[in-house]
Amino acid sequence: MEDPIGDYKGKNCVVFGASSDVGREMGRHLSQSGVNLCLIDLDVYGSDALVEEVKRPGSGTKVLHRLVTSGDEDDFTKAVDEAASELGSIDYLICAYYLEEVKSREPDDLSIDRWDELLEEWVLNYFLVARAVVPHMIPREMGRVIFVNTTTGYTGEGEGEGALTGGGSIHECACSSAITGMMTSIARDIIPKGISVNGISLGPDYENDMERAIWATDFWLSGLCEYACGQVLRLY
Amino acid sequence: MDLGDKVSLVTGGAGGIGTEVCERLAALGSFVYVCDIKGATEVANCINAKYQEPRADSAKCDISSREEVEAMYALISEQRDGVDILINNAAVYGPLKAHNFPDISYEHFTRTIQVDLSGAMYCTLLAVPYMKQKGWGRIIFTAAPMSSSGIPSPYLAGKAGFIGLTKYLSQRFSQDGIWTFALALRHVDTPLIRRVMESRGWDPEEGVRAMHEKSSTGRMIAPEEIADVYAHFILASSPRISGTVIFADGGITYLR
Numbered sequence: 001m002e003d004p005i006g007d008y009k010g011k012n013c014v015v016f017g018a019s020s021d022v023g024r025e026m027g028r029h030l031s032q033s034g035v036n037l038c039l040i041d042l043d044v045y046g047s048d049a050l051v052e053e054v055k056r057p058g059s060g061t062k063v064l065h066r067l068v069t070s071g072d073e074d075d076f077t078k079a080v081d082e083a084a085s086e087l088g089s090i091d092y093l094i095c096a097y098y099l100e101e102v103k104s105r106e107p108d109d110l111s112i113d114r115w116d117e118l119l120e121e122w123v124l125n126y127f128l129v130a131r132a133v134v135p136h137m138i139p140r141e142m143g144r145v146i147f148v149n150t151t152t153g154y155t156g157e158g159e160g161e162g163a164l165t166g167g168g169s170i171h172e173c174a175c176s177s178a179i180t181g182m183m184t185s186i187a188r189d190i191i192p193k194g195i196s197v198n199g200i201s202l203g204p205d206y207e208n209d210m211e212r213a214i215w216a217t218d219f220w221l222s223g224l225c226e227y228a229c230g231q232v233l234r235l236y
Numbered sequence: 237m238d239l240g241d242k243v244s245l246v247t248g249g250a251g252g253i254g255t256e257v258c259e260r261l262a263a264l265g266s267f268v269y270v271c272d273i274k275g276a277t278e279v280a281n282c283i284n285a286k287y288q289e290p291r292a293d294s295a296k297c298d299i300s301s302r303e304e305v306e307a308m309y310a311l312i313s314e315q316r317d318g319v320d321i322l323i324n325n326a327a328v329y330g331p332l333k334a335h336n337f338p339d340i341s342y343e344h345f346t347r348t349i350q351v352d353l354s355g356a357m358y359c360t361l362l363a364v365p366y367m368k369q370k371g372w373g374r375i376i377f378t379a380a381p382m383s384s385s386g387i388p389s390p391y392l393a394g395k396a397g398f399i400g401l402t403k404y405l406s407q408r409f410s411q412d413g414i415w416t417f418a419l420a421l422r423h424v425d426t427p428l429i430r431r432v433m434e435s436r437g438w439d440p441e442e443g444v445r446a447m448h449e450k451s452s453t454g455r456m457i458a459p460e461e462i463a464d465v466y467a468h469f470i471l472a473s474s475p476r477i478s479g480t481v482i483f484a485d486g487g488i489t490y491l492r
Contacts, residue, residue: 073342108408110364112302115357119349123393127345134338156403156479170361170408173400178353181382181396185389189337 005222008033013092014083016040016129018054018065019047022148022202023096025210026217027054027063035092036062038083040076040129042121043067045098062087071120073128080132089140092221093133096148097122099202107169118171123178130197134190141194144221145186148213151201151234153177176201180232187230196225199232206235237471239266245312245319247299247359248326250275252426253378253459257323259283260463262291264471266321269312271295299326299355300347309362318366321470324356325378327394329428335388345390352394360401364409373414374470377402378462381420381483395420399481406479415478417469422485423447425456451486 013030017023018039027037031054039050046067055063064086066079084090102122105114126147137143152168153176168176180199187197200216203209216233219225244261248254249270258268262283268291270276270283276294283292293315297308312319330340330348360375367373379402380387380395387395402418410416425444433443448455465484469477 110361112358112361115354115361116302119354123349124342124346127389127393128342131338131340131342152404153400154403156400156405156407168404170357170401170404173404174353174357174397175400177382177400178349178393178397181380182389182393184382184396185387185392186337189389 012087017096143195149176244321256463300350348390377418
């Protein structure tokens with residue numbers, strides 16, 4: 001069986017949204033587990049201090065950091081090609097948008113400006129980074145991709161009867177469900193090439209329960225999920 | 237209840253499903269704006285020919301353009317105050333060839349999602365304040381199941397985005413009289429599906445026959461049946477159905 005849970009020796013991973021709460025935690029966990037990383041951030045959110053935060057001292061793992069401009073196809077391609085060249089290959093891709101930024105916005109915001117901004121930064125950039133990474137996985141017929149979104153894509157903003165999540169905006173809800181739709185379609189296209197794509201939907205308390213997000217990441221990256229594709233772990 | 241005092245806007249109104257919905261709403265008494273890039277005038281004329289008084293007008297608009305949508309709403313506000321019933325139905329499929337990931341171009345992806353999702357978002361965000369003020373509104377999304385097979389990622393991303401939109405709007409605004417509803421469609425017999433088959437080198441008639449057989453109900457869904465469901469929702473008397481997403485797919489999503 002291919003790599004059981006947590007056996008990451010010699011693996012290489014691209015983390016998009018690496019300065020986000022979730023991206024940083026996942027990056028730190030993977031680095032400590034022996035994974036070489038290329039951390040990719042949007043230039044408006046990224047921080048150069050990230051590498052030192054994520055890298056485990058003395059671990060010998062590589063940690064690269066690249067800044068890209070939102071929606072810039074060439075930037076994404078260049079960053080990923082450089083990562084593949086410096087690391088030798090790419091085994092994993094984790095897309096972890098800056099959910100803390102989403103949550104900091106007013107839930108009642110109905111502005112069109114905010115929609116245009118979030119659609120590009122979240123959905124379109126997930127597409128761009130995945131489209132840049134997957135061609136590096138195809139020749140080896142091996143790869144794992146994880147898209148992170150929020151449970152609001154299933155439940156709405158969450159006030160009122162039956163509410164589960166709380167606090168989402170119309171923009172967040174639409175982006176989250178769009179990401180699930182995009183993920184399932186991409187999964188179907190590339191599972192025949194040996195690459196699996198799955199999702200992690202985080203609930204409103206995810207900052208206080210990062211362990212479950214890490215657990216879900218380990219699960220989707222493991223050999224146990226060789227045949228699981230196009231699915232979502234919803235962490236309410 | 238008839239819809240004599242209601243104004244409807246149907247995006248993609250000149251397409252297979254859209255035209256049926258426009259005709260159904262007009263038959264129920266609503267004044268209908270037929271919104272599309274082309275063909276809207278013909279549909280509006282066809283509707284008006286059936287009645288003594290005008291019941292439809294064309295609203296030529298590329299809904300992927302925020303400016304065009306804003307201009308369309310400004311015109312509707314001037315002519316008839318605002319939109320009471322919004323049917324977010326417009327969609328483009330994208331290039332009919334080379335649509336598999338990762339061969340999809342960024343231009344293809346953005347263009348498709350801009351029409352399919354952003355267009356609906358623009359129309360919705362501009363409709364809600366008027367509906368809220370009036371204390372009545374209906375917003376319907378022609379969606380698709382998140383797990384649909386064989387559908388390009390930008391098209392499915394846009395259609396799946398409607399699920400979150402439907403849930404949000406219902407939870408936030410149903411107490412204001414704005415009810416939302418989504419029909420997640422597959423296997424509807426439209427001209428688009430035949431064009432997709434032709435682009436893939438299939439005989440459309442053979443393809444349609446195969447799709448009829450693949451459906452658990454033994455046949456594809458007709459556009460007029462979709463219009464029936466939309467009308468049923470618009471005329472419903474219970475707010476409890478707001479926020480509902482129904483799979484109208486011949487049982488494919490859950491039974492296969």
